[in-house]
Amino acid sequence: xxxxxxxxxxxxxxxxxxxxxxxxxxVCMNAQSTLIKGFIDAGITYEKDKVAFNFGEQDLFITSKLxxxxxxxxxxxxxxxxxxxTNFSVSIERVVLKYNINGNHNLLIGKHxxxxxxxNDTYHHGRLFFPTIDRPLLFSAGIVPLHTTGxxxxxxxxxxxxxxxxLMIGNGLGSADVSDNDNHKSYTAAIHCKPVxxxxxxxxxxxxxxxxxxxxxxxxxxxxxNQQLYTGSVSYxxxxxxxxxxxxTGVNQTDSTGNAQTLAMYVYGGYKLSEKWIPYxxxxxxxxxxxxxxxxNNDATAYLLGLRYQVxxxxxxxxxxxxxxxxxxxxxxxxxxxxxxxx
Amino acid sequence: xxxxEVIKMKLSIYIRIIFSSLLFMSGMxxxxxxxxxxxxxxxxxxxxxxxxxxxxxxLLGEKQRWKxxxxxxxxxxxxSTAAGKEVCxxxxxxxxxxxxxxxxxxxxxxxxxxxxFFNTVGELQAFVSENPGAIGIVDQIPNxxxxxxxxxxxxKTF
Numbered sequence: 001x002x003x004x005x006x007x008x009x010x011x012x013x014x015x016x017x018x019x020x021x022x023x024x025x026x027v028c029m030n031a032q033s034t035l036i037k038g039f040i041d042a043g044i045t046y047e048k049d050k051v052a053f054n055f056g057e058q059d060l061f062i063t064s065k066l067x068x069x070x071x072x073x074x075x076x077x078x079x080x081x082x083x084x085x086t087n088f089s090v091s092i093e094r095v096v097l098k099y100n101i102n103g104n105h106n107l108l109i110g111k112h113x114x115x116x117x118x119x120n121d122t123y124h125h126g127r128l129f130f131p132t133i134d135r136p137l138l139f140s141a142g143i144v145p146l147h148t149t150g151x152x153x154x155x156x157x158x159x160x161x162x163x164x165x166x167l168m169i170g171n172g173l174g175s176a177d178v179s180d181n182d183n184h185k186s187y188t189a190a191i192h193c194k195p196v197x198x199x200x201x202x203x204x205x206x207x208x209x210x211x212x213x214x215x216x217x218x219x220x221x222x223x224x225x226n227q228q229l230y231t232g233s234v235s236y237x238x239x240x241x242x243x244x245x246x247x248x249t250g251v252n253q254t255d256s257t258g259n260a261q262t263l264a265m266y267v268y269g270g271y272k273l274s275e276k277w278i279p280y281x282x283x284x285x286x287x288x289x290x291x292x293x294x295x296x297n298n299d300a301t302a303y304l305l306g307l308r309y310q311v312x313x314x315x316x317x318x319x320x321x322x323x324x325x326x327x328x329x330x331x332x333x334x335x336x337x338x339x340x341x342x343x
Numbered sequence: 344x345x346x347x348e349v350i351k352m353k354l355s356i357y358i359r360i361i362f363s364s365l366l367f368m369s370g371m372x373x374x375x376x377x378x379x380x381x382x383x384x385x386x387x388x389x390x391x392x393x394x395x396x397x398x399x400x401x402l403l404g405e406k407q408r409w410k411x412x413x414x415x416x417x418x419x420x421x422x423s424t425a426a427g428k429e430v431c432x433x434x435x436x437x438x439x440x441x442x443x444x445x446x447x448x449x450x451x452x453x454x455x456x457x458x459x460f461f462n463t464v465g466e467l468q469a470f471v472s473e474n475p476g477a478i479g480i481v482d483q484i485p486n487x488x489x490x491x492x493x494x495x496x497x498x499k500t501f
Contacts, residue, residue: 035450035457063450068414073453096453103408126451156454157405197436275438313444342447 034064041127047334115166127340137284138264162194174214184209242270260289299327379500382493388413392494404455417458418479426482
């Protein structure tokens, strides 16, 4: 692999630029409370008779309290990217300016993780917090839009049942972080409650119009898609038992196919043998409509068994056996080990 | 007779020693089991009394402003201290590591600001007295004009 020196220099300059940007923010805000944290993981994979060492995204995370009511949150990731000339890229994952309107009601503007489901809204890019090594299949399959740049109203811990809500308008799929590719906006409405300690029940609705010609995950959408996503989730992380189950129904409507309905779901369960040792499993299932054109139409089933060891709150080790099947293509078995840290 | 009286005297001394030792040890056991905690606050904004459930809600970052709109600033002793560990058990019902992970996750999700953690009661009290909206938990009842003791379920300690 030959690295063009000028391209590498550009990457280095870009990375330095991001680092200097964060340094300037922290210096300028040194009268405020500014926190910089990071997360990264490294691992070993055994797959198809081959052992490979790997490392994940380096996630730099910064928060700053700007005034009594304004605060800032930024999350930048340095990651392997085979489409990049240097095989690495810098990605701004979250830039959120938050204004506390009153009590537990906030206004947020910027780039968010779309508040569609528990996993996306809770774990972001911090593998340290993931209960499993990787995200559920419905994320890598592109079922849900991970990020939205827009504006939202957010509330939390309201009333006896600790209700929360997110109402968001954004640029939608196909847009860049700094511009909208069309006149359509995406709409997200999510609600959840925490009726008892450690239990959270949520539901959300998402609507977007993806224009013909929009580029999604390096592929061009051939015709307009009207997309609706319905998601339900239940999470319980108790003293002994952990359960997380989410399901999304994606309804993609096009002129040629009408409504194509896809169901994607996963169920995670863990049991705390002790505070440190947690065996767990996860089952993933995606069923695509035969007429589905927007998603990569290839039914998938996966299950994994794993063991998590919490060294402390900053270091977690995970070992998993994963099995994955697709309607088209070979089954895949792999054993993975991951050390995820925060710093 | 003399022998009997000597034996009686020695027995009496032994019984007193054993009884005193038992009393002393039971005091140690009680002390090791639980530390009384006191909630303190800046006098300007926090109420004079709270329910245990409200206190927990504040310490979990669920309630972030007082009724007058002032931001709540939570101050805690570090979880490596005995009193800090007691707060983890009594208020959070979590281990020290779980409390630290909880707050790291809350900050990472953008949902709340982490509490300020202190090594000593003196440092914590100084923070509370200097910061309107501040509330903290210590293992002694303070006697300072700049600090209000907050009753929890009607009690000064819990």
